[in-house]
Amino acid sequence: xxxxxxxxxxxxxxxxPQGKAVEIGAKHLxxxxxxxxxxxxxxxxxxxxxxxxxxxxxxxDYCKKLLANPIMEDYEFTLSEWTPPEEEAx
Amino acid sequence: MKKPKFGVVVFPGSNCDHDTYYVLxxxxxLDVIFLWHKQATIEDCDVIILPGGFSYGDYLRTGAIAxxxxxxxxxxxxxxxxxxxxxxxxxxxxxxxxxxxxxxxxRNESLNFVCKDVYLNIENRDxxxxxxxxxxxxxxxxxxxxxxxxxxxxxxxxxxxxxNQIVFKYSESDGLITDNANPNGSIMNIAGIVNKPxxxxxxxxxxxxxxxxxxxxxxxxLIFKALVNNIFN
Numbered sequence: 001x002x003x004x005x006x007x008x009x010x011x012x013x014x015x016x017p018q019g020k021a022v023e024i025g026a027k028h029l030x031x032x033x034x035x036x037x038x039x040x041x042x043x044x045x046x047x048x049x050x051x052x053x054x055x056x057x058x059x060x061d062y063c064k065k066l067l068a069n070p071i072m073e074d075y076e077f078t079l080s081e082w083t084p085p086e087e088e089a090x
Numbered sequence: 091m092k093k094p095k096f097g098v099v100v101f102p103g104s105n106c107d108h109d110t111y112y113v114l115x116x117x118x119x120l121d122v123i124f125l126w127h128k129q130a131t132i133e134d135c136d137v138i139i140l141p142g143g144f145s146y147g148d149y150l151r152t153g154a155i156a157x158x159x160x161x162x163x164x165x166x167x168x169x170x171x172x173x174x175x176x177x178x179x180x181x182x183x184x185x186x187x188x189x190x191x192x193x194x195x196x197r198n199e200s201l202n203f204v205c206k207d208v209y210l211n212i213e214n215r216d217x218x219x220x221x222x223x224x225x226x227x228x229x230x231x232x233x234x235x236x237x238x239x240x241x242x243x244x245x246x247x248x249x250x251x252x253x254n255q256i257v258f259k260y261s262e263s264d265g266l267i268t269d270n271a272n273p274n275g276s277i278m279n280i281a282g283i284v285n286k287p288x289x290x291x292x293x294x295x296x297x298x299x300x301x302x303x304x305x306x307x308x309x310x311x312l313i314f315k316a317l318v319n320n321i322f323n
Contacts, residue, residue, distance in 0.1 A: 013243075014194075014196065014241060015196065015199070015239075015241070015275075017196065017197045017198065017199050017200075017201050017239070017275070018197060018201065021201050066150070066154060066155075066158065067150065069151055069154070069187070069194055071193070071194045071243075072194045072196070072241070
């Protein structure tokens with residue numbers, strides 16, 4: 001089994017109203033050096049296969065079709081081998 | 091005159107489905123049925139409405155999960171074969187995610203959920219959804235959304251303009267397009283667009299909420315009426 005960690009980032013050319021609003025909070029905190037706050041998405045899940053290539057293909061499919069909107073977002077991910085805790089205990 | 095049969099798709103989290111059904115059935119005296127999102131067919135409907143609401147809790151991105159509901163395969167092929175599809179608010183967001191209309195919807199510039207009456211200038215009066223709406227400089231229709239900030243890249247906008255696909259823009263009551271009239275930051279004040287062939291419309295404002303005179307405004311009715319009058323002509 002693999003664990004996938006996906007980062008979905010909105011393209012720089014697309015406004016991020018949330019990031020902009022949060023940065024106003026930073027200003028109010030007196031954190032004057034904070035610039036270009038962007039709020040993106042981090043998603044974790046398992047892929048139940050032993051084959052790394054098919055795991056990669058499935059993650060790509062998931063990202064392209066559902067997790068990211070290719071019109072405004074890019075994604076990147078890492079895959080690492082992962083054993084469920086209950087199996088590890090056996 | 092032959093009247094079209096309407097199908098209102100119900101997703102988990104749709105909440106304007108009954109309002110839309112009510113307007114079509116009781117105000118406009120039309121044939122209308124609900125279509126549960128898990129069914130695989132759209133039956134014998136002539137027009138499919140994707141209603142407003144918060145399908146799947148707006149999780150991930152608005153409309154992103156509803157786009158993969160079983161009925162959507164049928165809605166997409168219906169639309170691609172010239173069938174009439176009308177997405178209102180969340181329905182518009184679903185159409186964008188399904189790729190039936192170009193562009194994306196992002197959070198309102200103000201970050202506020204905006205719920206109020208707005209005025210729409212009709213930019214294209216030659217669509218099945220707008221043809222015959224005369225004597226009005228703008229339509230008064232309410233919006234209610236947190237993510238109605240329409241965005242598209244330069245090429246897409248150019249294409250939308252060249253093909254006359256922008257149908258509604260947020261305007262002043264006299265139809266003038268101003269920054270002040272833009273409630274959510276939408277690029278070019280865009281409130282509603284059609285696809286290139288003109289059979290798929292998405293709009294953020296809610297015409298079903300301004301169709302019953304007891305609510306004090308009826309401009310939304312004009313859009314449904316135009317559709318009914320134009321669809322078989």
